[in-house]
Amino acid sequence: MVKKRTSSSLKLRRQQHREIRALTTRLLTVQDEERRKLSRDLHDDFCQRLAALGFEVTLLEAEPMPDAIRRQLQGFQTRLADLSGAVRNLAYQLHPSILEDLGLVPSLRALCEEISHRNGMGVAFRTKNVPGTLSREIKSCVYRVTQEALGNASKHSGAEHANVVLRGTKEGVVLTIQDNGIGFDPQSAKRKGGLGLISMKERVRLVNGQISIQSESGRGSKIIVTAPCPGTNS
Amino acid sequence: MKRSRVLLADDHVLILEGLRKILEPYHEVVGAVSDGRSLVDSALRLKPELIVLDVTMPFLTGVDAARQIHKRLPRTKLLFLTVHANPAYLREAWSAGATGYILKSSTREQILDAVTKALAGQTYISPGIVAEDFDLSRWRGGKGVESAAALTSREREILRTLAEGRTAKEAGAALGISHKTVAFHRNNVKRKLGVRKTVELIKRAIDEGLI
Numbered sequence: 001m002v003k004k005r006t007s008s009s010l011k012l013r014r015q016q017h018r019e020i021r022a023l024t025t026r027l028l029t030v031q032d033e034e035r036r037k038l039s040r041d042l043h044d045d046f047c048q049r050l051a052a053l054g055f056e057v058t059l060l061e062a063e064p065m066p067d068a069i070r071r072q073l074q075g076f077q078t079r080l081a082d083l084s085g086a087v088r089n090l091a092y093q094l095h096p097s098i099l100e101d102l103g104l105v106p107s108l109r110a111l112c113e114e115i116s117h118r119n120g121m122g123v124a125f126r127t128k129n130v131p132g133t134l135s136r137e138i139k140s141c142v143y144r145v146t147q148e149a150l151g152n153a154s155k156h157s158g159a160e161h162a163n164v165v166l167r168g169t170k171e172g173v174v175l176t177i178q179d180n181g182i183g184f185d186p187q188s189a190k191r192k193g194g195l196g197l198i199s200m201k202e203r204v205r206l207v208n209g210q211i212s213i214q215s216e217s218g219r220g221s222k223i224i225v226t227a228p229c230p231g232t233n234s
Numbered sequence: 235m236k237r238s239r240v241l242l243a244d245d246h247v248l249i250l251e252g253l254r255k256i257l258e259p260y261h262e263v264v265g266a267v268s269d270g271r272s273l274v275d276s277a278l279r280l281k282p283e284l285i286v287l288d289v290t291m292p293f294l295t296g297v298d299a300a301r302q303i304h305k306r307l308p309r310t311k312l313l314f315l316t317v318h319a320n321p322a323y324l325r326e327a328w329s330a331g332a333t334g335y336i337l338k339s340s341t342r343e344q345i346l347d348a349v350t351k352a353l354a355g356q357t358y359i360s361p362g363i364v365a366e367d368f369d370l371s372r373w374r375g376g377k378g379v380e381s382a383a384a385l386t387s388r389e390r391e392i393l394r395t396l397a398e399g400r401t402a403k404e405a406g407a408a409l410g411i412s413h414k415t416v417a418f419h420r421n422n423v424k425r426k427l428g429v430r431k432t433v434e435l436i437k438r439a440i441d442e443g444l445i
Contacts, residue, residue: 047317048246051338055252058342081339088317101290101318102297102326110322 025206028199032095032140039095042087050084096143104139105130105166108146112164119154121179122161129168131229138227141203142166142175145211148196149177149223157181159220172209172228183215238353241280242266243273243287243296244315249338253286253315256342257349270294271391275410277303282310284353289316289323294391297330302388304331313352315345321364328373334358392419397436 057077061070091097098107105127112123134142146164153159159181166175197213200223204211207227215221240261244250245268254263264280267273271293277285285303287296294302300312313334314327324335334352336345337360348358357370364370395405395416402420406413420432429435 043317048249048338051317052246052248052252054339055249055256058340058345059252059255061342077339077341084317084339085319088319098320098322101295102322106322106326110320113321 021202021205024202028202028206035094036097039091039097042091042094043097046087047084047091050080050087054080054084099139099143100136103132104134104142107139107143108164108166111143111147112150115150115154121150121154121159123150123164124161125164125166127166130166130173131168134173134229135207137207138173138229141207141209141227142173142225144203145175145200145223145225146177148200152196153177153179153181153221157183157221169226172226175225175227176222178220178222180220183217183219183221237262238284239264239280239282240349241273241276241282241285243268243270243285243291243299245269245288245291249288249315253345256345257286260346261349268292270296270299271409273299274302277307277310281307284311284313284349286313286315286349289314289318289327293394297326298390300327300330300332311352311355313348313358319360319363324359324363325373328370331374335363336360337363389419389423392416393423393435396420396432 054077057073057080060073065073096107096111098110108127109125112125115121116123150162150164153162157179159179162177162179164175164177166173201211204225204227209225209227212224213221214223238261240257240263242250242253242257242263242265244253244266247268250266250268254266257263261284264282265276267276269292273285273287273291273296274294277299285300287300289296291299296314296316300314303310304312308331311333312327312331313336314324314332315336315338316323316327317338318324319337324332327335333355334348334357336348336358340348340360344360348360351358359370391409392405395408396402400408401413402416403413406416409416420435424430424432424435
């Protein structure tokens with residue numbers, strides 16, 4: 001009787017676990033899609049309209065006018081450029097449109113350069129046989145995992161440098177991110193409910209991939225993601 | 235000053251109008267188009283001395299269009315006018331053969347200066363994108379977007395045209411090439427993507443955000 005009850009309770013828990021995971025996946029997809037749309041609107045509509053407004057202002061500068069008005073006009077232009085920059089930054093925070101504009105490799109290269117520049121941690125980036133066409137989901141997954149992993153390494157691990165390698169295989173792509181920081185205990189990070197690690201895992205699961213996180217205190221960390229995309233490199 | 239023949243390309247009408255107003259007193263604006271495919275067609279037909287173009291445009295991006303134009307009209311100067319201050323975009327533009335790269339937030343004087351410099355074959359890059367002494371030549375002629383395994387810009391263009399629901403014959407007519415050429419490229423793309431049927435090809439195009 002007790003055994004029966006335990007078994008049905010286990011079944012129920014497994015079912016609930018599956019439902020929660022499905023919901024998380026759905027949430028992640030919907031959130032990404034919404035952010036992508038919003039980012040596109042900000043970029044394609046607001047930024048361009050602000051740029052056109054800037055053109056109108058700069059065209060007025062060619063007309064004869066008192067110096068005080070000219071100075072005011074130049075001030076308008078500077079403020080317009082600042083506003084345009086702020087909207088573009090917001091759009092980029094919401095979704096890295098560079099992924100669609102330029103593709104995965106230039107986007108990752110830019111990300112590595114930006115983190116090296118901003119956080120002072122040297123990031124080397126290498127690629128080998130990356131398939132030219134990858135699904136939007138895979139591109140997004142690889143980009144976001146790299147962003148999260150490098151963000152963690154530069155903020156928490158004290159790493160001086162990191163290596164990012166993306167290579168194509170017959171089955172798909174393999175992403176490796178390795179740093180020389182102080183490392184961490186993946187189990188304890190999991191218990192502490194680190195959202196970064198959870199979201200990385202969910203993103204990889206979303207593309208039917210696999211993620212391995214190897215880290216030990218004092219010995220840096222290594223994250224390997226494999227994402228299948230059959231036929232892309234055949 | 236000699237009036238040079240300039241072609242404009244941007245998918246935002248307001249930008250095209252503004253740009254025309256800035257340039258027309260000094261140059262002859264021979265055309266204004268709003269997508270990459272029309273840009274390639276117009277460039278080959280009009281053979282302008284300078285093209286002022288955006289990086290991101292429908293059907294064929296500015297970078298892909300520039301690559302095709304630079305190959306066939308190497309003397310035509312290409313000046314990118316964009317909102318993207320990220321050096322990654324500059325790098326792609328440069329690898330496609332750009333002469334200059336200017337931000338849309340620039341003043342009328344800066345735009346006219348960039349146009350004059352580009353026409354004279356001199357480099358103009360908006361300040362703040364890369365260091366002033368940065369060596370751009372290392373980015374020249376790169377393979378571009380992804381890797382050797384990437385689709386060519388012609389293949390991407392054909393894929394987009396087919397994904398609009400056209401047959402090979404219709405796509406050929408739209409692009410001004412024979413349907414056999416379309417079929418040849420389509421089969422190459424299928425082989426590269428590892429798909430057999432055209433319907434799977436279109437699905438991939440949608441999934442990958444090509445259309």
